[in-house]
Amino acid sequence: MLCPHSVQYTLCVHLLFRLCYTGLPQQIGLHLPLQVSIVIEQLFRLLHHCGMPRTDADLVHGSGMTMNEIMLRAQPRSTLFTGSQRVAEKLAADMKGKVYLEDAGFDWKILGPDVTDMDYVAWQTDQDAYACSGQKCSAQSIMFMHSNWKKAGLLDKLKALASTRQLSDLTIGPVLTWTTSAMLEHINKLLDVPGAKLLWGGQPLTGHNIPECYGAIQPTAVFVPLKAMKDPQVFELVTTEVFGPFYVVTEYDGELWGGLGGVPPTRKEELAPDLQQECSASGTHPTCALAASPCC
Numbered sequence: 592m593l594c595p596h597s598v599q600y601t602l603c604v605h606l607l608f609r610l611c612y613t614g615l616p617q618q619i620g621l622h623l624p625l626q627v628s629i630v631i632e633q634l635f636r637l638l639h640h641c642g643m644p645r646t647d648a649d650l651v652h653g654s655g656m657t658m659n660e661i662m663l664r665a666q667p668r669s670t671l672f673t674g675s676q677r678v679a680e681k682l683a684a685d686m687k688g689k690v691y692l693e694d695a696g697f698d699w700k701i702l703g704p705d706v707t708d709m710d711y712v713a714w715q716t717d718q719d720a721y722a723c724s725g726q727k728c729s730a731q732s733i734m735f736m737h738s739n740w741k742k743a744g745l746l747d748k749l750k751a752l753a754s755t756r757q758l759s760d761l762t763i764g765p766v767l768t769w770t771t772s773a774m775l776e777h778i779n780k781l782l783d784v785p786g787a788k789l790l791w792g793g794q795p796l797t798g799h800n801i802p803e804c805y806g807a808i809q810p811t812a813v814f815v816p817l818k819a820m821k822d823p824q825v826f827e828l829v830t831t832e833v834f835g836p837f838y839v840v841t842e843y844d845g846e847l848w849g850g851l852g853g854v855p856p857t858r859k860e861e862l863a864p865d866l867q868q869e870c871s872a873s874g875t876h877p878t879c880a881l882a883a884s885p886c887c
Contacts, residue, residue, distance in 0.1 A: 603621075603623075603631065604634065606671065607619070607621060607634075607648065610648075611643070611647055611648060617668075618648075618649065619647065619648040619649065620648070620649045620650075620651055620667070621648060621649070621650050621651065622650075622651045622653070622658045624655070624767070624768075625652070625653070625654065626767045627767075628650070628652050631650060632650060632652075635648070635650050655678070659681075659685070662682075662685065662686065663685055666686070667686070667689070668689060669689055669690075669691070670682060670686050670689060670690045670691070671690075671691045672690055672691070672692055672693070673693040673728070675832070676697075676832075679692045693728070697732045697733070697830050697832050698719075698729060698730060698731055698732045698733075699731075699732065699733055699734075699735065700716065700719065700731050700733070700734040700735070701734075701735045702734065702735065702736045702737055702740050702745075703737055704737045704739050705739075706739050706740055706743045706745075709743060709744075709745065709748065710748070712740075712745070713745060713748035713749055713752060714752065716731065716734065716745075716749060717749060717752040717753060719731035720810070720812070720836070720837075720838045721753065721756060721762075721763065721810045721836045724763055724764045724765070724766055724835060724836045725766070725833070725834065725835045725836040725837060725838075726766060726767065726768075726834055726835065730834070730838075731838050732830075732832055732833070732838055732839070733829065733830070733838060733839040733840075733841065734838060734839070734840050734841070735817075735841055735842075735843055736840060736841065736842050736843070737842070737843060737844065738842055738843070738844040741842055746790060746840070749790075749791075749812070750790065750791040753791050753792060753809075753810040753812070754791070756809075756810050756836075758796060758798070758799055763796070763809070763810060763836060764807075765801045765805040765806065765807050766805055766806030766807065766808075766834065766835040766836070767805055767806075768806075768834050768835075769806045769833060769834060769835050770803065770804065770805065770806050771795050771803070771805075771806045771807050771808055773806070774806050774808050774811075774833060774835055774837060775793070775795070775808065777828075777831065777833060777837075778793055778811060778813060778837070780828055781813045781815060781828060781829070781839070782813065784815055784816075784819050784825050784828070785816070785819060786815070786816040786819055787813060787814060787815045787816070787819070788813070788814050789811075789812075789813055789814075790812040790813060790814050790840060791809075791810070791811065791812055792808065792809035792810050792811030792812065792836070792837075793808075793809065793811050793813075794808065794809050795807060795808055795809075796808060796809060806835055808835065808836065808837070809836070810836040810837075811836060811837045811838075812837070812838055812839070812840050813837075813839055813840070814839075814840045814841065814842075815829055815839050815840075815841055816841065816842075817841045817842065817843050820841070
C-alpha cells in the first residue's frame with residue numbers, strides 16, 4: 592500500500608484492515624511520505640498493543656525513491672497506490688501492470704451558461720479549491736466559467752470567501768509538498784501569459800513559524816484566457832497540478848472546446864486518426880472533451 596500525505600487516516604486504516612482480514616497468505620507493506628508516516632507508526636503500535644501479530648504487516652519509513660527501489664527488487668504481486676498521476680504511470684510500468692491506482696490527476700470544474708444557486712456554487716467552489724489547503728485528490732485545479740457567471744458576480748463572491756480563510760482557525764494552512772517560493776514562481780509564470788491576471792491571493796502568509804521547507808501562501812486564483820491555452824507551452828503550464836491552495840480560472844462563451852480549436856494541441860495527436868479528422872471538422876466532437884482531459 593502506497594498512500595500520499597493527504598489520504599484520510601480512516602481510509603488508510605480501512606484499507607490496512609481489509610488486507611489483514613482477507614486471511615490470504617500474504618505479506619503487507621505500507622509506505623507513506625515522511626511528513627506523516629509517524630501518525631501511521633502510532634497506529635501500528637496501537638494495533639500491536641491490541642494483539643495484531645507483528646508479522647502481519649510492515650511499515651516502511653523512507654523517501655519515495657527508496658521505496659521504489661525496494662519494490663523494484665521485491666516485485667510485489669499486487670500494489671495499491673493512491674497519489675499523483677506521474678508516480679502512478681511509473682509504478683504501472685515498474686510493476687508490469689500489477690497495480691490498483693487511485694491517482695490524483697488534474698481536476699476540472701465546468702460551469703455552464705445557466706446561472707443558479709449562486710451562493711451555494713460559490714461556497715462549493717471555494718471548498719473544492721481550498722479545503723485542506725488544496726491538499727486532497729479531489730481539489731479543484733481549473734474552473735471553466737461561462738461568461739454569464741462572471742456577469743452575475745461569481746468572482747466577487749469567490750474572492751470574498753477566499754479572504755475569510757486564515758491560519759488562526761486553520762481554514763488555510765501549510766502545504767507539505769510545495770514550498771512557498773515554488774508556488775509563487777509558478778504563479779508568476781502564469782501571470783506572464785498574455786491576458787493573464789491575478790484574481791486574488793498570490794502573497795505569502797505572514798505571522799507564522801511554518802518552516803521554509805513547506806509552503807504557506809494565501810488562497811490564490813489566476814485568470815488565464817482560454818485561447819492562450821492553444822499554445823502547448825501555456826497548456827502544459829496551466830495543467831500543472833499544484834497540490835496547494837491555488838487554481839486557474841478561465842472564461843468561455845458558447846462552445847467550450849470550440850475556443851480551443853476542438854482539442855488542446857498537446858492532446859489532439861493522441862486521438863485516433865478518424866477522431867482527429869472529425870474534431871478538426873467540427874471543433875466540438877463530444878469525445879474531444881474527454882480526450883483533452885489530463886486525467887484520462
